[in-house]
Amino acid sequence: MNNNRYCVIMAGGSGSRLWPASTTACPKQFMDIADTGKTSIRSTFDRFSSLIPKENILVVTVRKYKDLVLQSIPELDESNLLLEPYARDTAPCIAYAAYTLYKRNPDATMTVTPADHLIEDEEAFRESVTKAIGFAEDNDILMTLGITPTRPDPNFGYIQITGGSAATQKEGAIKVKTFTEKPDVSLAKVFIGSGEFFWNSGIFIWKAGTIIREMERHMPEVTRVFSGWEHAIGTPMEEEFISRAYTDCIKISIDYGVMEKTDKAWLYPARFKWSDVGTWESLYGCIGEKDCNGNICNTAKSLTEDCSDTVMYSDTKDKLIAVKGLDNYVVIDTGRALLICPKDDRKLKEFTARLSMPGFENYR
Amino acid sequence: MNNNRYCVIMAGGSGSRLWPASTTACPKQFMDIADTGKTSIRSTFDRFSSLIPKENILVVTVRKYKDLVLQSIPELDESNLLLEPYARDTAPCIAYAAYTLYKRNPDATMTVTPADHLIEDEEAFRESVTKAIGFAEDNDILMTLGITPTRPDPNFGYIQITGGSAATQKEGAIKVKTFTEKPDVSLAKVFIGSGEFFWNSGIFIWKAGTIIREMERHMPEVTRVFSGWEHAIGTPMEEEFISRAYTDCIKISIDYGVMEKTDKAWLYPARFKWSDVGTWESLYGCIGEKDCNGNICNTAKSLTEDCSDTVMYSDTKDKLIAVKGLDNYVVIDTGRALLICPKDDRKLKEFTARLSMPGFENYR
Numbered sequence: 001m002n003n004n005r006y007c008v009i010m011a012g013g014s015g016s017r018l019w020p021a022s023t024t025a026c027p028k029q030f031m032d033i034a035d036t037g038k039t040s041i042r043s044t045f046d047r048f049s050s051l052i053p054k055e056n057i058l059v060v061t062v063r064k065y066k067d068l069v070l071q072s073i074p075e076l077d078e079s080n081l082l083l084e085p086y087a088r089d090t091a092p093c094i095a096y097a098a099y100t101l102y103k104r105n106p107d108a109t110m111t112v113t114p115a116d117h118l119i120e121d122e123e124a125f126r127e128s129v130t131k132a133i134g135f136a137e138d139n140d141i142l143m144t145l146g147i148t149p150t151r152p153d154p155n156f157g158y159i160q161i162t163g164g165s166a167a168t169q170k171e172g173a174i175k176v177k178t179f180t181e182k183p184d185v186s187l188a189k190v191f192i193g194s195g196e197f198f199w200n201s202g203i204f205i206w207k208a209g210t211i212i213r214e215m216e217r218h219m220p221e222v223t224r225v226f227s228g229w230e231h232a233i234g235t236p237m238e239e240e241f242i243s244r245a246y247t248d249c250i251k252i253s254i255d256y257g258v259m260e261k262t263d264k265a266w267l268y269p270a271r272f273k274w275s276d277v278g279t280w281e282s283l284y285g286c287i288g289e290k291d292c293n294g295n296i297c298n299t300a301k302s303l304t305e306d307c308s309d310t311v312m313y314s315d316t317k318d319k320l321i322a323v324k325g326l327d328n329y330v331v332i333d334t335g336r337a338l339l340i341c342p343k344d345d346r347k348l349k350e351f352t353a354r355l356s357m358p359g360f361e362n363y364r
Numbered sequence: 365m366n367n368n369r370y371c372v373i374m375a376g377g378s379g380s381r382l383w384p385a386s387t388t389a390c391p392k393q394f395m396d397i398a399d400t401g402k403t404s405i406r407s408t409f410d411r412f413s414s415l416i417p418k419e420n421i422l423v424v425t426v427r428k429y430k431d432l433v434l435q436s437i438p439e440l441d442e443s444n445l446l447l448e449p450y451a452r453d454t455a456p457c458i459a460y461a462a463y464t465l466y467k468r469n470p471d472a473t474m475t476v477t478p479a480d481h482l483i484e485d486e487e488a489f490r491e492s493v494t495k496a497i498g499f500a501e502d503n504d505i506l507m508t509l510g511i512t513p514t515r516p517d518p519n520f521g522y523i524q525i526t527g528g529s530a531a532t533q534k535e536g537a538i539k540v541k542t543f544t545e546k547p548d549v550s551l552a553k554v555f556i557g558s559g560e561f562f563w564n565s566g567i568f569i570w571k572a573g574t575i576i577r578e579m580e581r582h583m584p585e586v587t588r589v590f591s592g593w594e595h596a597i598g599t600p601m602e603e604e605f606i607s608r609a610y611t612d613c614i615k616i617s618i619d620y621g622v623m624e625k626t627d628k629a630w631l632y633p634a635r636f637k638w639s640d641v642g643t644w645e646s647l648y649g650c651i652g653e654k655d656c657n658g659n660i661c662n663t664a665k666s667l668t669e670d671c672s673d674t675v676m677y678s679d680t681k682d683k684l685i686a687v688k689g690l691d692n693y694v695v696i697d698t699g700r701a702l703l704i705c706p707k708d709d710r711k712l713k714e715f716t717a718r719l720s721m722p723g724f725e726n727y728r
Contacts, residue, residue, distance in 0.1 A: 020684070301727065305715055320384070320701040320727040324715045329689075333702055337684040340695060340704060351669055351688045363665065363684040 003056070004107045005133060006208075007048040008097040011041050011061040011069060011115035012087045016364075017279050017345070019352050020337035021313055024364050028277060029115035030068040034286045035298060035317075040277065041115040042072040048111070051126055051133075055080070058100070059115070060093045062086055079234065085246045091222050091257040092249045094204075095215055096242065099226055102208040103233050109137050110211070112204040112254075118286050120273035129205070132268040135173045136205040139266075142214060142259065143173065143205040146198025146267040147274050152188035155279050155345055157181055157200035157255050159267055160191075176265035179255055198267060200255065201274060214264060219257040225249045279345050280311050280330045287313060297321055311343060337363050367420065368471045369497060370572075371412040372461040375405050375425040375433060375479035376451045380728075381643050381709070383716050384701035385677060388728050392641060393479035394432040398650045399662065399681075404641065405479040406436040412475070415490055415497075419444070422464070423479070424457045426450055443598065449610045455586050455621040456613045458568075459579055460606065463590055466572040467597050473501050474575070476568040476618075482650050484637035493569070496632040499537045500569040503630075506578060506623065507537065507569040510562025510631040511638050516552035519643050519709055521545055521564035521619050523631055524555075540629035543619055562631060564619065565638060578628060583621040589613045643709050644675050644694045651677060661685055675707060701727050 011029050015022030022028035029041045036043060041059070048057055059069050060082040069081060082096055094112055101108040111133060119125050128145060136143045146159050160177040162168040168175035179200065183191065191197035204211075216223045225245040232241040259265055275286050288296040295304050297312040303322040304310075312321045314333040323331060330348065332339040341351050355364050375393050379386030386392035393405045400407060405423070412421055423433050424446040433445060446460055458476055465472040475497060483489050492509060500507045510523050524541040526532040532539035543564065547555065555561035568575075580587045589609040596605040623629055639650050652660040659668050661676040667686040668674070676685045678697040687695060694712065696703040705715050719728050 020686075301723070303715075303718060303724070305718070314702065316699065319699075320724070322384075322701065322703045322705070322715070322719075324705040324711065325693075326704065331702070331704060333697065335680065335683075337686065338678065338695070338697055338702070339686045340690065341686070341688040347688065351667075351686070354667060354669070355686075359665070360667070360684070 001051070001053050003053060004105060004109055004137075005052045006056040006058065006101050006105075006108050006110045007052045008094070008101070008110050008112045009041065009044055009048075009057065009059045009115050010090060010093055010112065011059050011065065012084055012093060013114070013116065014087065015116070016352065017349060018277070018283070019332075019355070020334045020339050020363065021315065021332050023336075026068065027065070027116075030065070030072060033277060034118050034275075034283065036118075039072045040117070041069065043119075044113060044115050044117065045073050045076075047119065047122060047125065048113070051129060052111070058082060058097060060084065060097050061115075083239070083242075085243045088246055088249050088251045090202075090254040091215070091219060091252045092246065094211065094254050095222055095226055098208045098211050098215070099230060100233055102212055103230050106209060108208040109133060110206060110208055112206075114202050114276070116277045117201070117203075118275040118277050118283075121271075124272040125270075128268060128270045128272060129203075131172055132205050135171055135266070135268065136207060136210075140210050141206070141264045141266045142211065142262055143266050143268060144176070144259070145201040145203040145205075145270045147201050147270050149188075149192050149197060149199050152185050152192055153199075153282065154182055154185050154188055155282065156276070157202075158183060158188065158191050158197045159200050159265075160196050161198065161267055173266045173268050176267050179260040179265065181256065181260070198269065200259075201270060202276065204254070204259075210264070211258070214258050214262050218261040219252070221250060222252060222257065280313075280332070280343060280348070281345055284311055284343075287311070295323075309343065365415070365417050367417060368469060368473055368501075369416045370420040370422065370465050370469075370472050370474045371416045372458070372465075372474050372476045373405065373408050373412075373421065373423045373479045374454060374457050374476065375423050375429065376448055376457060377478070377480065378451065379480070380716065381713060382641070382647070383696075383719070384698045384703050384727065385679065385696050387700075390432065391429070391480075394429070394436060397641060398482050398639075398647065400482075403436045404481070405433065407483075408477060408479050408481065409437050409440075411483065411486060411489065412477070415493060416475070422446060422461060424448065424461050425479075447603070447606075449607045452610055452613050452615045454566075454618040455579070455583060455616045456589075456610065458575065458618050459586055459590055462572045462575050462579070463594060464597055466576055467594050470573060472572040473497060474570065474572055476570075478566050478640070480641045481565070481567075482639040482641050482647075485635075488636040489634075492632060492634045492636060493567075495536055496569050499535055499630070499632065500571065500574075504574050505570070505628045505630045506575065506626055507630050507632060508540070508623070509565040509567040509569075509634045511565050511634050513552075513556050513561060513563050516549050516556055517563075517646065518546055518549050518552055519646065520640070521566075522547060522552065522555050522561045523564050523629075524560050525562065525631055537630045537632050540631050543624040543629065545620065545624070562633065564623075565634060566640065567634075568618070568623075574628070575622075578622050578626050582625040583616070585614060586616060586621060644677075644696070644707060644712070645709055648675055651675070659687075673707070 015027035161174040294309040301320040305324040309328045379391035525538045658673040665684040669688040673692045
């Protein structure tokens, strides 16, 4: 395998949209929410191990999840575990990883991936990623893997591609016209109708040097907190330096901070079945078979009546879930908490946001 | 205490209306569903122990619940534990107990009580029962304790009393005009409006000889299966005899078989707070404090929004139950099963009746 190829697994998210299945004590990336037999972060590690040398796979997470990472990936060398003092969204996380890799190897090409995606066709995944890595190695660009949309989901970023010409399409990759943050459903419908849009998978591929230059150009408020820190990497000073840098750093996503502004974005259309496991709506269909009324249950036994389009989930796999009279709800049961709420993502988010009130500390 | 006074605790019910909190493996009488600190059958035993000699308290249950009875009442002598081969409703159960007691003591007065009632004012209870027992000892009548209705509940039997005269009211007891099996809500409203009706508490008091004569008169199809069996009582032949008798016996309630037909029914108005724990509707208010929207939750923590008149129950007492968008539902959670259903008793009964289908054996 090519020793200049690296993978950075981002594993610092709190997975609050899947509460109570996912909690801040054990977010979804450290769970096997779709019952695959492995935690999501372990699946991600294994998926990339066939493409990239294991010693070149890094994990970035927040400090409190260090033990959870090592439980899933005990063979991970601690020098490949970058610990953030607290979550600051994807841009600072990627900056931390990019500066680290650039110091290790100025020729590094890095594939950045969330830790919690569900990917069904591993062979197609490897083929897509390998081609995209090759393209990123040969070109001074920022590559993203685009997913063909199947529904007007307002929870994804959308990527518009340029029309076909020799300059904007080569080797299967397509130059990006615009990155669009989560649109509303009606706009998402227009996007899908146009045929020009892909979902942003959140998987990015680029040379460490390229992303550093683009971050310094478009996001200097982030990169300046890291400037002059290279001497600290891999020394006992790293933790202190990172604590200081993160304290000063704004919370910002790489999409908003760089991808929407750069003229170097390209897209490779992914050919694998994918779920970002971001919401119950996106997980819908991945955790069980739909019955004829569109209900899904992950447990051994369910009984429904006057019930439709409802997700039923329990971490007690042999539990019977018996539901009458719910339409388009989620029913999420764990040993600690039970959530029953309309499946609408906005309602879910607003309702579970109330857990930030005092008194719910033990349940978040 | 008067040695002619006996108590018969009926503990053979399967409590299916409170499924899944109550299951056939452990019905509600062997649980502490209202979180009082004791199982219901233990509370019933203790309540009567202050009125009736302990050695005169009998329990009738089906054979499979023998161990559950003895777990709650380890001091119960096995000669006071009458085991039915299967449940045949209250009439055969009462016949078995009445013939047993009459053989032991022809002067026996028996108080018959369900094992699962919730009674809040124990002092008032003792006072009411003591007066009713005294009246039954002095008169050749069938006494019932009547509960003043608080809502037009269609799940209770209703008892109409006669108008006042010296012949029909004495020592606080009132002669009964009619027993009415569960009416519909509109009829129940009329009953309550008239001021002439009480709920049938299911607690009966009579001399063993009196109830035997009334059963033989109104319900010979039941008593004939027991005829000639007295020689078997307390011998190794009892179990075999009872198995044969129950096989031949119809399933019938004492209300339908005797109380609706007899002219010997009297009522003593109970002055204690009572719930028959028969349905979630009747338990409503006994398992927790209502919030301002009429929701009740028995666990340490709940979070509700757009939610009203809903019962939330879990056997995991520190579980958070978070519910949005349910009106008049029950949400019942146990380690084995989760039920979400409109609170309407008929809908609940019809829905949970589907558990009799194959495949649900382990969950009933």
